[in-house]
Amino acid sequence: MEVILRESIETLGNAGDIVKVRPGYARNYLIPKGKAILADKKNIKAIERQRSKILEIAAKMREEADALRIKLEELSLEIPVRVGEEEKLYGSVTSMDIAKAISQKGYEIERKKIALSEPIKALGSYEVKIRLNPEVTAKVTVNVVPME
Numbered sequence: 001m002e003v004i005l006r007e008s009i010e011t012l013g014n015a016g017d018i019v020k021v022r023p024g025y026a027r028n029y030l031i032p033k034g035k036a037i038l039a040d041k042k043n044i045k046a047i048e049r050q051r052s053k054i055l056e057i058a059a060k061m062r063e064e065a066d067a068l069r070i071k072l073e074e075l076s077l078e079i080p081v082r083v084g085e086e087e088k089l090y091g092s093v094t095s096m097d098i099a100k101a102i103s104q105k106g107y108e109i110e111r112k113k114i115a116l117s118e119p120i121k122a123l124g125s126y127e128v129k130i131r132l133n134p135e136v137t138a139k140v141t142v143n144v145v146p147m148e
Helices: 023-030 041-074 095-104
Strands: 002-005 018-020 036-038 076-081 088-093 120-122 124-133 136-146
Touching (some): 023 036, 036 041, 041 124, 041 136, 076 095, 088 136, 120 136
Parallel strands (some): 076 136
Antiparallel strands (some): 002 018, 002 036, 088 120
């Protein structure tokens, strides 16, 4: 099934692209969420007329994400955790903890955008990637320290 993307999706393509996806994915996710429309002749002609507007919106979103990336990369987050003997953590630091620490600094980031391959289970300094946009990724320094 062919659909026209209304916004950039990392795994599929950029806004305005015509992509081929499985029918269930289009019917159950992309079209109901407003992320895509069916690629028929009428919609293809309409999207070609709107292509410049879509590209402007995508460029504006990329600029906003780039400005946020610069602000986030200046941050140094400190996350205090409970530790036991031999500085072993009770539990771990997850993307939810990092999102909470970022929100305390005044920036709202969805935890799904934080690219943490596995939870942090040791004290130290870590560089965590945050996908702000399909084309913009910020790197934030996270310091895991013992709770006093």
